[in-house]
Amino acid sequence: MKIRYLVIALIVFSVASIFIGVSDISPLDIFQLTEDQRQVLFVSRVPRLISILIAGMSMSIVGLIMQQLSRNKFVSPTTAGTMDSARLGVLVSMMLFTSAAPLQKMIVSFVFALLGTLIFMKILEKIKFKDAIFIPLIGLMFGNIVSSISTFFAYRNDLIQNMSSWMQGDFSMIMSGNYEIMYVSIPVLVIAYIYANKFTIAGMGEDFSKNLGLNYRSVVNLGLIISALVTASVVLSVGVIPFLGLIIPNIVTIYQGDHLKNTLIHTALLGAVFVLFCDIIGRVIIYPYEIPISLTIGVIGSGIFIYMLLRRKKYGL
Template sequence: MKLIYLVVMLVILSITSLFVGVSNVSPLDIFHLSEDQLEILMISRFPRLISILIAGMAMSIVGLIMQQLSRNKFVSPTTAGTMDSARLGILVALILFPAAGMLEKMAVAFVFALLGTFVFMKILDKIKFKDAIFIPLVGLMFGNIVGSITTFFAYKYNLIQSIGSWLHGDFSMIIKGRYELLYISIPAVILAYIFANRFTIAGMGEDFATNLGLNFKQVVNIGLVIVALVSSCVMLTVGSLPFLGLIIPNIVTIYQGDHLKKSLHHTALLGAVFVLICDIFGRVIIFPYEVSIGLTVGVIGSGIFLYLLIRRRAHGL
């Protein structure tokens, strides 16, 4: 798929997203907007669009980084315990620092997400049987253990409903003043582009990377910091977007190859396009009500994941 096609699709879907919703704002009204229509666009529709673009691009890119560093196409923040660890961090912040702001909660979630991802990578180093399917299963088991700890303490402190509803992926609550935390993801994405070639070399293995003069551990740690930072930002602002960081890098790899720097633009654009499609679909399927992005991405993403799994087995990969 050529880059220009993705750009055109992104522009068309972005414009469509601005004019889909319960409040009647038509493209024909754009040059003579009423005060109410202007407020809807500036307070709700534009912030929602920006958050969709940033979240879609950032989560797809960190999924690509994780797959490169772990050398496994079925590893992502969802299947490596990163999101579950970030969720535990948010719960700890709610219990210990109930009056803390979003930035403080994000800092705690970032620390837990980083620790969780680091533990998963350490577990990966100890595993000798590194089958393509076995590794993400280990990650899912690790994530479920962390999730069980989160659920236990959430029940104990009567926060299960709060944390469950708050962290479920949803763009309907995104308005001006409640999405700006996502801007922290932009420097992380830029850093990912700067270190893209190093991540590609690191993905060839520690011995190979060291022979080429690369500081393997430093590059891996930078990658883990990027993954944890983006995951915690998106988790706090939007909620969980299951399968996004898993399927988009796999789709891009099929037609673009494994060179990370060449794949970054395609991964970012396709991630944003996919989330936009899921969001628009969720807003029109039972109009005027809305299906949350966590559900639409999960259902569509799981179907694509099963296809990729069958395709990989069919080709003996």
């Protein structure tokens, strides 16, 4: 799949996303917008499109980095406990800092996401039986433990409904002024691109990396920080988006190979296109109502994931 096809698809879906919604805005209205249409466009539709693009690109790249560092194609923020840890961090910030600003909540969520990812990586180091399917199962078990802790404290503090909102990834509530925290992902992704070659070398193992003069531990820690920071910003702004960081890197790997720098741009574009496509489906399938993005991506992504599990030997996963 060439980049130009992904770019064309991204442009087409982006334009479609702008003009799909309950409020009637057509391409012909762009040059003579009413005040109400201008408010809908710049307060809701454009911020929603930007947040979709950032979330799709950033979560896909984070999944690619985690798979490279763990040397397992079925590791992602969803299957490594990163998202569950980030959600626990949001809950803790709500309990301890009731009037905290979004940036403060993101910092707390980032710390928990980083700790959760570090614990998962430490568990990997202790496991000798590193089967491709066994590792993500361990991650799912760890994530469910963290999720159970979150549910317990949410129940004790009457925050079950608040916590449930972080379970449902949803772009319908995105408006100007409540999504800008996601911009932190942009410079982080630039850093990921700069260090792409080092992540590729680190993915070959600690001994191999040290023989090439690479500071293996520093590179791995940087990758985990990037993963935790991006996951925290997305969970805080949108909620949990399942399977995205799992299936997109695998699809790109099938036709592009394992070299991270060569696959980074493809992964970002395909992730954005996939999230846009799922969001549009969720907006039109029961129009004028919406289906949360976590449900559409969960259904489509789980189908793709099962297919990959069944055909993993053919694709070298």
